[in-house]
Amino acid sequence: MTHKPLELLPGTLDTLILRSLQRGPLHGYAIMQALRDRSDEILQVGESSLYPALQRLLLNGWVKAEWGASENNRRARYYTLTAPGRKQLASERADLERMMAAIRQVLETA
Amino acid sequence: MSKLLRRIQYLFRRNRMEADLAEEMEFHRAMLAREFPDGAGAARAWGNTTLAREDSRAVWLGPWLEGFWRDLSYGVRGLARERGFTAVALSALAIAIGLNTALFTVFNAIALRPWPVKDPGRVVNVLRRIGSGSRAGGLDGFGVAEWRYLTEHTKAFTGLLLTRNGERVEVDRRPLSLTWVTGNYFSVLGVEMARGRGFLPEEDRAQAPEAVAVLNYGTWRNDFGGDPSIVGKTVRLDEVPFTIVGVAPETFTGTSPLRVDFWAPLSARRVLRPHDAEVLPWLTSLDHCCSSMAGRLAPGFTREQGASEVELLMGQLHGKSEHEGGGAVITSGTALLESPDSQEHQVVPALAAMFAAMTLVLLLACANVGNLLLARAAARRTEIAVRLSLGGSRGRLIRQLLVESFTLALAAAALGLALAWSAPAAIAARLEPENAFGLTPDWRVCAYTASLAILACLAFGLAPAIQATHGRIAGALKREAPLRFSRLPLRSVLLAAQVAISVMLLAGAGLMVRGLQHAQHQDPGFRIDQVTVASLELPAAAYSGQRAKIFTSQLQNALAETGGLPASGLASDVPMENSRTFTDIRRTGEPPGRERIVQMHDVTGGYFEVLRIPLVAGRNFTPGDAGRQVVLLNETAARSFFGADSPVGKTIESAGKTWEVAGVAKDAHTTDPGAIAPTVYWPMTGRFNLPHVLIADAGAASRERIAAIVRGLEPKGRVVFAPLSDNLRSQLEPARYAAMLAGALGLLALALASIGMSGVFAYMVRQRTREIGLRMALGAHPAQVVRMILASHLRALAWGLAVGLAGASAASRLLRSMMNGVSPFDPLAYAGVFALLIAAAAAASAIPARRAARVDPLTALRWE
Numbered sequence: 001m002t003h004k005p006l007e008l009l010p011g012t013l014d015t016l017i018l019r020s021l022q023r024g025p026l027h028g029y030a031i032m033q034a035l036r037d038r039s040d041e042i043l044q045v046g047e048s049s050l051y052p053a054l055q056r057l058l059l060n061g062w063v064k065a066e067w068g069a070s071e072n073n074r075r076a077r078y079y080t081l082t083a084p085g086r087k088q089l090a091s092e093r094a095d096l097e098r099m100m101a102a103i104r105q106v107l108e109t110a
Numbered sequence: 111m112s113k114l115l116r117r118i119q120y121l122f123r124r125n126r127m128e129a130d131l132a133e134e135m136e137f138h139r140a141m142l143a144r145e146f147p148d149g150a151g152a153a154r155a156w157g158n159t160t161l162a163r164e165d166s167r168a169v170w171l172g173p174w175l176e177g178f179w180r181d182l183s184y185g186v187r188g189l190a191r192e193r194g195f196t197a198v199a200l201s202a203l204a205i206a207i208g209l210n211t212a213l214f215t216v217f218n219a220i221a222l223r224p225w226p227v228k229d230p231g232r233v234v235n236v237l238r239r240i241g242s243g244s245r246a247g248g249l250d251g252f253g254v255a256e257w258r259y260l261t262e263h264t265k266a267f268t269g270l271l272l273t274r275n276g277e278r279v280e281v282d283r284r285p286l287s288l289t290w291v292t293g294n295y296f297s298v299l300g301v302e303m304a305r306g307r308g309f310l311p312e313e314d315r316a317q318a319p320e321a322v323a324v325l326n327y328g329t330w331r332n333d334f335g336g337d338p339s340i341v342g343k344t345v346r347l348d349e350v351p352f353t354i355v356g357v358a359p360e361t362f363t364g365t366s367p368l369r370v371d372f373w374a375p376l377s378a379r380r381v382l383r384p385h386d387a388e389v390l391p392w393l394t395s396l397d398h399c400c401s402s403m404a405g406r407l408a409p410g411f412t413r414e415q416g417a418s419e420v421e422l423l424m425g426q427l428h429g430k431s432e433h434e435g436g437g438a439v440i441t442s443g444t445a446l447l448e449s450p451d452s453q454e455h456q457v458v459p460a461l462a463a464m465f466a467a468m469t470l471v472l473l474l475a476c477a478n479v480g481n482l483l484l485a486r487a488a489a490r491r492t493e494i495a496v497r498l499s500l501g502g503s504r505g506r507l508i509r510q511l512l513v514e515s516f517t518l519a520l521a522a523a524a525l526g527l528a529l530a531w532s533a534p535a536a537i538a539a540r541l542e543p544e545n546a547f548g549l550t551p552d553w554r555v556c557a558y559t560a561s562l563a564i565l566a567c568l569a570f571g572l573a574p575a576i577q578a579t580h581g582r583i584a585g586a587l588k589r590e591a592p593l594r595f596s597r598l599p600l601r602s603v604l605l606a607a608q609v610a611i612s613v614m615l616l617a618g619a620g621l622m623v624r625g626l627q628h629a630q631h632q633d634p635g636f637r638i639d640q641v642t643v644a645s646l647e648l649p650a651a652a653y654s655g656q657r658a659k660i661f662t663s664q665l666q667n668a669l670a671e672t673g674g675l676p677a678s679g680l681a682s683d684v685p686m687e688n689s690r691t692f693t694d695i696r697r698t699g700e701p702p703g704r705e706r707i708v709q710m711h712d713v714t715g716g717y718f719e720v721l722r723i724p725l726v727a728g729r730n731f732t733p734g735d736a737g738r739q740v741v742l743l744n745e746t747a748a749r750s751f752f753g754a755d756s757p758v759g760k761t762i763e764s765a766g767k768t769w770e771v772a773g774v775a776k777d778a779h780t781t782d783p784g785a786i787a788p789t790v791y792w793p794m795t796g797r798f799n800l801p802h803v804l805i806a807d808a809g810a811a812s813r814e815r816i817a818a819i820v821r822g823l824e825p826k827g828r829v830v831f832a833p834l835s836d837n838l839r840s841q842l843e844p845a846r847y848a849a850m851l852a853g854a855l856g857l858l859a860l861a862l863a864s865i866g867m868s869g870v871f872a873y874m875v876r877q878r879t880r881e882i883g884l885r886m887a888l889g890a891h892p893a894q895v896v897r898m899i900l901a902s903h904l905r906a907l908a909w910g911l912a913v914g915l916a917g918a919s920a921a922s923r924l925l926r927s928m929m930n931g932v933s934p935f936d937p938l939a940y941a942g943v944f945a946l947l948i949a950a951a952a953a954a955s956a957i958p959a960r961r962a963a964r965v966d967p968l969t970a971l972r973w974e
Binding site for chain 1: 113120130131137138158161166
């Protein structure tokens, strides 16, 4: 069965992108695929939110972008996690997990 | 911080970054198309491309900048749509900003831009204040001997230098100019030569002068064809061989606003003028003055310390009892103050008057555009009201309107800068072909223009923006024009301001034109018609100093002995030539230090006969007076030194000698058409230079005979004849230019004011169309309607007129020196202003009034 795609909670997209880059450099399309596939197609990230988010990460210096060849030999822009990006991911991730635990707790007990 | 840096980096590499984003998104789309071959899926997964791009840009620009960007493009679109408004507002502002920038460019070149030397901040002008205490006079320079003493003893300056410009030399029959400088000139200033070297200290010794010179870069390129092997070559200046030791860099054109072709050491003047007995004393004696001094302050010394050291040393040199010590003044090293006696007094008031006028033009343009913006905002009431009612914040709207004004101001500034780029050089070339200012705008000029644009934008944009967003929304939505205006509507204030400024500018122009007319017709106090001036051209090297004196007395005798010649007289300078020579004298019996400055002319008795200047007391000069110690005074000098007593037979003191007053000549404008200064006439001896010969009623035959007399005395001599009236014409040339300029400014002001007025009237008609229609439907005559429209602004016009007249009469006091004795309340000038202004107002109201009169009652009433 396929799930209905969900909108992301505000503010979580940046963290998820950083997390998907932790294993290595990816281009924009691969990031979108990674988010979709790893969430069993629940998280559908539109390009109109993905690219502004990537620009935001560039502006903050958490990722850097370089042109390289894609798997099918096209020119693609690869994003790589920087050291400040790693630090940011760690702290955001901790915050996010506490937040989700809190939400679950509220949903189950209230 | 690094985030800000990245934002700035983005601004510079925007095109590149946006191209990257576009390509990346293109790649993304291609991948999607592969994964979802059916188009629908791809479109769904894709989303909104434009939004993605705009949002990405917003990330970089930040929320504030992004908003600004949006306002800017909105403003540009709005301005592009309303072409008529934009053209009028833009040209008014561009002209006003351009004129201001052009003027500032000139000011910058002569007063602000430091000399192009090493570490210019430490290089200063050193000046001496003449007199002391309450009788402190103008500023002056230093003598060569004084400079030598100061140089030997100073601790506050690492070097002091002296310059004296204005020596004319002939090179291959071309007149060029030479400036004398001390041997350390280039080394103190730290000027690196383009070729060769500067002077060596041993090249400037009074006892062993060396004929060496440094060439100006432009002269080297233009007059010497940029000869690469010029250094070491010999150039004949007035037939005297000088060795070129160097070429100055292109950027360095000297330390005075005057053009310099050659620099040579002071002592080389002995080589160039071997017969001039005054040169050696000039180089060595303490009695000789004055050249311009500048110096480089030593590290750790301030200007005040430098000035007090110079005062102290001068006191030591001249002995404490001497009144000579005086004060010392130190100013920045710019061209304006370099030769204070000649420059400052003429340039500064003229510049101040011009600045005042230009500021008025700018204010006028601002008031004008402000009024147009108000009218435009009124036409956009509905749009503004809709936006306010939909929840747009008022601050946001004001910001948007201001950004629009800012766009306008910025575009105008760009146009104005272009105007300023070309205009001043053209004007300066006409006014003063001798100067060597760098008139290209530099960063100071650009900064000035930018701040003008911002100030102008606030001046014309802020008030309309605030007023436009003010008021009730509901009424505006219903296009309900308010029938009652607030007590002091902004529009009326702006209109009054426009009228006031135009009146001031026009009145100033009118007064200057009247002053010019007056000067052309005033009685100069002497005969101008049918007087011929004969100027002698003799080899300058041979005819200076003692030789000139001998020649003068020979000429005087020859003219007197030759029978049948018309009356003639000799003079050191030609009347109305604007050449001034000053000296200071005191009445015998007054203590030393009470000297006052007078103008001096050396003349023979024939001078007064040819010019028909009567002697009111005593006797005229006789040929025997040449060696005697007698003088004549003009009436002003007689009054100033002797009061009501007759000065004849009394004595004055000058240059350490006593002179007897032989007579008093009637006052005459022998120097310039302005006020008559106290003047002393000395018997002609040829001590300064070769004399001019003034001849009454010279026909061709007597001219030829005079030329023959000169050739008889000096075979190489030539004589140039010119009517004296030519001098009056060239004397009035600056006034003519000033009046022309003022007239042009006045007309510009008038044009701006008419545009402004017609804008206001047109707006009023538009705003009151319904009311007009109603009145006409009820039987009002079109003329009555027109009168009604005009009447509502009559008060503003009257106020503007009154304020303008008050301002004009105050300003005319400043202009007095240029008015040649015309009263600041000259009725003709003011009548002209009134006539012009009324004509302009009538023209400005004609079109809107016609439109009002043609309003069709039915259409008007149905108008919403």
